[in-house]
Amino acid sequence: MSQPASSANPHPTPSHNHTRTSSTESQTQRQKNQEMLSQIRSTAPSLLHKLQTGLSKLPVELVWAAHSHWPLRYPNTTSSPTASPSSGQKSQRPIRISILDSSFNPPTLAHLALANSPRPRYTSEQGDGDCGEPPDYDAKLLLLSVKNADKSLKPGDATYLQRLEMMGLLAQDVHTHPASHHGHNVAIAIIDEPTFVGKSRVLQEYLRVRLASLSPTPSPADSDSEVQGHPTQLSFIVGLDTLERLFSPRYYAPAPGEDESVTAEQNMISALSRMLSPYPSGDDSLIVCARRAVTLPSDVAPKSACLEIGERMGWMKSSTRQDSEESGERLHGSLGSATIPKDERIVMIDIGDRESRFSSTAVRNARFRAGDSGSHAEGPWKEWVTKSVAEYIEEGGLYIQQS
Structure with a gap:
């Protein structure tokens, strides 16, 4: 005999608990x-x-x-x-x-x-x-x-x-x-x-x-x-x-007045x-x-x-x-x-x-190219920075203008 659906899983599944915990941690970090x-x-x-x-x-x-x-x-x-x-x-x-x-x-x-x-x-x-x-x-x-x-x-x-x-x-x-x-x-x-x-x-x-x-x-x-x-x-x-x-x-040139020898x-x-x-x-x-x-012999x-x-x-x-x-x-x-x-x-x-x-220059260039194509939020640059920094760049509209 099958068990009633209500008694099959009386407690929240671990995935639900994990999702709830992750959400709380995310809010706390934010x-x-x-x-x-x-x-x-x-x-x-x-x-x-x-x-x-x-x-x-x-x-x-x-x-x-x-x-x-x-x-x-x-x-x-x-x-x-x-x-x-x-x-x-x-x-x-x-x-x-x-x-x-x-x-x-x-x-x-x-x-x-x-x-x-x-x-x-x-x-x-x-x-x-x-x-x-x-x-x-x-x-x-x-x-x-x-x-x-x-x-x-x-x-x-x-x-x-x-x-x-x-x-x-x-x-x-x-x-x-x-x-x-x-x-x-x-x-x-x-x-x-x-x-x-x-x-x-x-x-x-x-x-x-x-x-x-x-x-x-x-x-x-x-x-x-x-x-x-x-x-x-x-x-x-x-x-x-x-x-x-x-x-x-x-970067170490003698300053004016120092021994020029x-x-x-x-x-x-x-x-x-x-x-x-x-x-x-x-x-x-x-x-x-x-x-x-x-990665390649030519890189050496x-x-x-x-x-x-x-x-x-x-x-x-x-x-x-x-x-x-x-x-x-x-x-x-x-x-x-x-x-x-x-x-x-x-x-x-x-x-x-x-x-x-990962370089800052690459992030700026990729961000500009994405913006130039009319899709500021797209592009690989998000994978080169932390999530919070990526969100900050997007919210502030940074690096849309080419440096």
Whole structure:
């Protein structure tokens, strides 16, 4: 005998529950996004004006942060960036912050892949993280470089405010400390400093001031060494094009009044040495560079000149040596020190062939072509950005005019 239809399934099916849960989560995330955008809209215009008119004490301003204690971890977390799992004591190590500096015009899935890339496995830190795993970044920063006037923006470009809002949407998908309930330790800042060497110096100084302002009432887990001595270690996450500019002597020409006998390349080597040298002789900054995607033999180009300089100066391993170590064949063991070895100050990483192909220029061009055909909402560009960024671009009518 068949059962009555009413008793066959007295409870909602899992798919119904899943749909209801997904809908609730979507509404919650949409509300969080709106609150974040509202905060950026209320603070960013005045901060942009302050920075562009030279009224800032330092050429950098924090626009938005996931919580008020950034870059310290969320106050209620039980995990400390300075805790040593093996000894139970605090180690004198800096707060590790990743810096993703870009024009974000618009932010793409490549930006997201870079921002979410795990911290490289440095030989001096094997097993130094939680549960014996290599340590991750303690905090992350999305950084927008701005010019002195909006007139430098090209027709069709998103304004700085629009880019900051899209960065805020991207930041919702950027994570730190996945094992922690309070793992969203991300912030957004603007800076008016043309070179990475200058950005390293300015950000270190800014963070010293910020940490000092937080030090009177830090959480118990974030006290001691975090705000004393050498508080921060910056890792600049870049693409190969950016690394090539970093190693371009034309950006290091002697300033008026400086010794003209010193060449631009000598200036470059000196400036990068200060940036990459361990504290206290240098900034103790690091560079993490994503490789280009290679799918065909013809895509393989001769070694970039910037990589040759990096290897010659001893700031990075040869490509052959680094590849062998990444495959698990360590050429030297732990140094027993928190100092990153000189030949690991610049390291190469992979973010995935698919992600590495998404560029802001491609999004703008595809969006324009779709608009030119009379169908702004169509086109492959939506697959190259996050859903929230795609919706923002559509609602704002961005990139319809060709830049």
